[in-house]
Amino acid sequence: MKTRHVLVTGALLAFGLTAYGCETKNKPKKLAINQTEINLSDTPSSKTKNNTVKIALLLDTSNSMDGLINQAKAQLWDVVNNFTHAKCGNESRPELQIALYQYGKDNLSSSEGYVQQVLNFTDDLDEISEKLFSLSTNGGEEYCGKVIQTSLNQLDWGNNPDNLKMIFIAGNEPFDQGRTPFKEAASRAKKQDVIINTIFCGNYEQGIHGKWKEGALLANGDYMAIDHNRQVVHIETPYDNVIIQLNKKLNKTYISYGSLGSTKKEKQILQDSNAEALEEVVMVKRAISKSSRMYKNSDWDLVDASEEAEFDASKLKKKDLPQELQDKTNQEIEAYIAKKKAERQEIQNEINELNAKREVYIASQQNEENGELENAMISAIKKQAAKKNYRWE
Structure with a gap:
């Protein structure tokens, strides 16, 4: 779907709710005795581990990205509130951890590729909000491969194959800039079972030409394009x-x-x-x-x-x-x-x-412009997530 005017809410929901792995109750173990299989019931210590969704948000903070930052600030809570209702299987509530990086700003270290970790993985919502509000923009060099590689090196992604591990990166310059090849970074992510989702801030076809779609596909992710300068639409209510x-x-x-x-x-x-x-x-x-x-x-x-x-x-x-x-x-x-x-x-x-x-x-006040697309996206996301044993209630 070619989406030119999608709010960051939709993009974040796509990443926060799409489930590529979900650890349910331990499967019954089988013991073979004289070619006869016997099911072993779960022992008291065989408890379901917490399902964890780890999201690294990589934001371009160079010039012209103020709209992107403002949307992220405003719509963090939409992500959290939708994620609240997620369940894995019949009982487990997945945990959400978010990390934050900025890249492409002049006053960041040139020796580090104009990349900075703003926040390590955390579930502290006040901390995440604080760090988002601390971001500001300035001109610079945007190296997508470098910031992806840095997040893979610095963050503890863990080794649990059932956990969902995702990067989503947003920006508006060609994806292949810098000395770190984005294909190399994508290959590394794939080996670590980390999905890369890309958000191009601008025209959908321009993003494809700039290799943003290729960057996502190389690591099993999705490509989207947004109008990052579009005013966030909120509906006020009597409550x-x-x-x-x-x-x-x-x-x-x-x-x-x-x-x-x-x-x-x-x-x-x-x-x-x-x-x-x-x-x-x-x-x-x-x-x-x-x-x-x-x-x-x-x-x-x-x-x-x-x-x-x-x-x-x-x-x-x-x-x-x-x-x-x-x-x-x-x-x-x-x-x-x-x-x-x-x-x-x-x-x-x-x-x-x-x-x-x-x-x-x-729901009664939404029209096609501010509601239909987002609702359609969420519906598709939930359908896909259901295949991975997630549901909402």
């Missing part, structure tokens, strides 16, 4: 303001602790502000993400930490606790955490209920 107010209440249920606590909580608030500064609807989408399983902060929030199997309130150091809990007994601390947990669950439930109504409203 948006209520969700934004509920998000402010949601933030009050977080109990910061440890050396990271105060800094991480400040980052949470700052990324709310960044989202709202783009547009209120972006803040709504972020609030929905914060009410999902994808938003986890056990490294600095006591409510999320209490969900971990090894959590023990009696082992918390008083100096690591917020001021209001430092003179409390273990029982009082546990009661306080339980109270905040209940408050959070109630707020998240309310946000999710409002979002269900919001989605119905959006």
Whole structure:
């Protein structure tokens, strides 16, 4: 399909939801005795491992790429919110990790090929948002082969063949620039079971001429073209303001602790502000993400930490606790955490209920220009993913 005006949402969803590998329950083992096969039932230790989708996002930050960066900032939450509903097989919820690279900007190191790792693989959504908002553009040299090769060298892609490992690279210069041959980088990716998806920012045929499609096909990926300067279309709903107010209440249920606590909580608030500064609807989408399983902060929030199997309130150091809990007994601390947990669950439930109504409203307001193409893409993606044992609910 020749797609000239696809928002980054569609591109990211194509990558975030398309499933090329999915680890389900361990298959029954068979033991042959006297030419008779006996099925061995799973032992208690035979548990399904977490399915992990690893996505490395490689963004061209040279001149004229401001539109691309702005779309990525605005539509991160669309990716997360759609991914929330993914399931592998009948029970496993896949984990999502994102890494971020920028390439092609003048003030990046020339000795490194104008390539920089901005963020290693992480599931910290606030960190991902922060790094996206830190990006700026400037003129430079765009070497696609180099940035792909660098991401393959630096990132821990793991060896689990059932996990989905993907690069998607966006830019608007020929794909074959630089000293690192893109074919060599693509071959390396294929050997590591890493899929390369390419997004050309411009005319579809021009991207093909610039070898962006070839770069994708060499590593089992997909090629797309987008109008990166197109205004992101958001549909406002009657539920948006209520969700934004509920998000402010949601933030009050977080109990910061440890050396990271105060800094991480400040980052949470700052990324709310960044989202709202783009547009209120972006803040709504972020609030929905914060009410999902994808938003986890056990490294600095006591409510999320209490969900971990090894959590023990009696082992918390008083100096690591917020001021209001430092003179409390273990029982009082546990009661306080339980109270905040209940408050959070109630707020998240309310946000999710409002979002269900919001989605119905959006569906009724969409027209062919802002909805048909994206809906068709998502439908195709889910159909393809179903063949790999993914489903949505």
